[in-house]
Amino acid sequence: MPELKLQHLLTLAELFSKGARYNFIPITTSSLGRSIRKSQQAASKHLLELESDGYVERIRSGTRVSVRITTKGQAEMTKIFSVLKSSLETSPSYVEFRGSIVSGMGEGAYYMSLKGYAKQFKSKLGYIPFPGTLNVKLKDKEFIEAKRSLEAYPAIMVNGFSDDRRTYGWVKCYPARINNKVDAALILLERTHHDDSVIELISKESIKKTLRLSAGSQVTIRVNVKPKSG
Amino acid sequence: MPELKLQHLLTLAELFSKGARYNFIPITTSSLGRSIRKSQQAASKHLLELESDGYVERIRSGTRVSVRITTKGQAEMTKIFSVLKSSLETSPSYVEFRGSIVSGMGEGAYYMSLKGYAKQFKSKLGYIPFPGTLNVKLKDKEFIEAKRSLEAYPAIMVNGFSDDRRTYGWVKCYPARINNKVDAALILLERTHHDDSVIELISKESIKKTLRLSAGSQVTIRVNVKPKSG
DNA sequence: ATTACTATCTCACGAGTAC
DNA sequence: TGTACTCGTGAGATAGTAA
Numbered sequence: 001m002p003e004l005k006l007q008h009l010l011t012l013a014e015l016f017s018k019g020a021r022y023n024f025i026p027i028t029t030s031s032l033g034r035s036i037r038k039s040q041q042a043a044s045k046h047l048l049e050l051e052s053d054g055y056v057e058r059i060r061s062g063t064r065v066s067v068r069i070t071t072k073g074q075a076e077m078t079k080i081f082s083v084l085k086s087s088l089e090t091s092p093s094y095v096e097f098r099g100s101i102v103s104g105m106g107e108g109a110y111y112m113s114l115k116g117y118a119k120q121f122k123s124k125l126g127y128i129p130f131p132g133t134l135n136v137k138l139k140d141k142e143f144i145e146a147k148r149s150l151e152a153y154p155a156i157m158v159n160g161f162s163d164d165r166r167t168y169g170w171v172k173c174y175p176a177r178i179n180n181k182v183d184a185a186l187i188l189l190e191r192t193h194h195d196d197s198v199i200e201l202i203s204k205e206s207i208k209k210t211l212r213l214s215a216g217s218q219v220t221i222r223v224n225v226k227p228k229s230g
Numbered sequence: 231m232p233e234l235k236l237q238h239l240l241t242l243a244e245l246f247s248k249g250a251r252y253n254f255i256p257i258t259t260s261s262l263g264r265s266i267r268k269s270q271q272a273a274s275k276h277l278l279e280l281e282s283d284g285y286v287e288r289i290r291s292g293t294r295v296s297v298r299i300t301t302k303g304q305a306e307m308t309k310i311f312s313v314l315k316s317s318l319e320t321s322p323s324y325v326e327f328r329g330s331i332v333s334g335m336g337e338g339a340y341y342m343s344l345k346g347y348a349k350q351f352k353s354k355l356g357y358i359p360f361p362g363t364l365n366v367k368l369k370d371k372e373f374i375e376a377k378r379s380l381e382a383y384p385a386i387m388v389n390g391f392s393d394d395r396r397t398y399g400w401v402k403c404y405p406a407r408i409n410n411k412v413d414a415a416l417i418l419l420e421r422t423h424h425d426d427s428v429i430e431l432i433s434k435e436s437i438k439k440t441l442r443l444s445a446g447s448q449v450t451i452r453v454n455v456k457p458k459s460g
Numbered sequence: 461a462t463t464a465c466t467a468t469c470t471c472a473c474g475a476g477t478a479c
Numbered sequence: 480t481g482t483a484c485t486c487g488t489g490a491g492a493t494a495g496t497a498a
Contacts, residue, residue, distance in 0.1 A: 006236045009236060013314055016320065017320045019322045024375060028481070038474085040482085041482095044482060044484095045483080064481070065481090084310070090246070090249075091246045091247065091252075092249050093252060140296075141289050143254075145298075235491095258461095258463090268492075269493050269494085271492080272491080274463060278464080
């Protein structure tokens with residue numbers, strides 16, 4: 001909630017970067033206008049308004065003007081800066097899903113317990129999953145979108161394999177937490193029998209049992225992602 | 231030089247702080263309007279424009295809207311943030327003076343060599359000053375202003391004293407550098423015979439000699455100050 | 461209750477220009 | 480050269496309102 005007019009922000013920033021905090025720095029309104037990508041007139045007006053609002057002091061020597069930022073100006077700038085900083089930092093780095101339990105069809109359990117997968121789970125996740133996946137029907141469009149966006153983030157990759165009957169696709173695992181209580185992994189399958197609105201989870205123990213869940217129960221799944229730098 | 235319209239900055243910041251980077255977060259335009267201190271209509275327009283500019287994605291479920299910030303939105307925000315950051319950090323922490331040498335009247339030399347001062351200079355500055363002050367006539371209003379503003383910053387305080395004839399005022403010393411070559415101290419006297427437009431400097435050696443200065447020579451004096459936090 | 465349209469108003473900006 | 484006025488234009492805000 002800064003008092004400073006947003007339109008003046010870049011102007012003040014420009015003055016800061018020219019060192020106007022501790023010295024009166026000589027400046028022409030045309031060069032200032034160029035820096036902030038506005039006209040000379042706009043720059044002139046900005047300076048006058050910043051002055052009358054108490055954010056800068058001006059000294060005229062004939063036609064030339066020197067400008068210094070006041071304590072108030074610095075305070076305001078710092079305030080805006082910290083608002084932005086906390087906005088960016090507060091932003092939590094997880095993707096959340098909400099939905100309800102649907103009864104598994106036993107298929108997931110079968111596939112995930114295949115040796116070709118189980119071995120990799122053991123080495124990559126640190127455990128062999130409880131035989132049976134938790135299927136969650138997503139509640140809303142936004143979570144289906146979220147599921148798609150998950151694919152952009154790095155995952156633990158469990159490779160596909162083949163036996164003498166057929167081949168099995170890869171499985172991407174995203175460490176997740178269910179109802180903020182139980183650790184699990186959200187899995188994305190190369191080949192799935194579900195539609196987009198269902199996600200599957202595996203865990204060391206039976207999630208349903210641990211959380212006393214049954215078909216229709218509402219659950220919240222949180223997957224941590226790494227904030228991108230830059 | 232951000233592409234993002236300045237008017238949208240607070241709106242985007244607000245979305246960030248609500249966690250809209252990694253999840254679609256449900257939001258009403260009226261509450262958003264309240265947060266950014268604009269009308270509901272303005273908030274609605276902001277969202278529409280942010281969307282068409284590719285900074286956010288929106289999902290409507292009936293009358294409700296959920297919003298998520300795109301990678302582009304995050305990049306833009308981070309950009310603005312770092313522009314402000316570098317503006318604030320660039321700000322150099324010194325006060326600068328420019329002016330020309332005026333011949334001393336010998337008075338400064340006399341006073342500064344008084345035992346009551348010299349002892350304190352020795353202990354507080356680490357040296358007994360060369361007998362004779364450098365007098366600099368400031369060139370412009372802005373430097374006279376700067377001189378006044380100096381008083382707000384902490385100085386090395388040399389106390390006044392009295393002998394049986396009279397009392398002598400305090401002297402504030404600000405470590406300074408002349409022409410970026412010679413270390414000295416700018417001194418402000420409680421009682422001075424100069425007008426506002428002249429500053430005096432003392433140093434270990436003769437500044438005039440070291441820098442080959444004579445009356446009329448232009449000099450630049452830089453006094454470091456501590457940036458104020460906050 | 462919502463969102464977002466249309467109309468209206470205000471004010472930021474740039475053009476022209478006085479000094 | 481400079482700064483900073485007046486004035487016309489349009490972007491951005493709000494009010495009222497439809498869906």
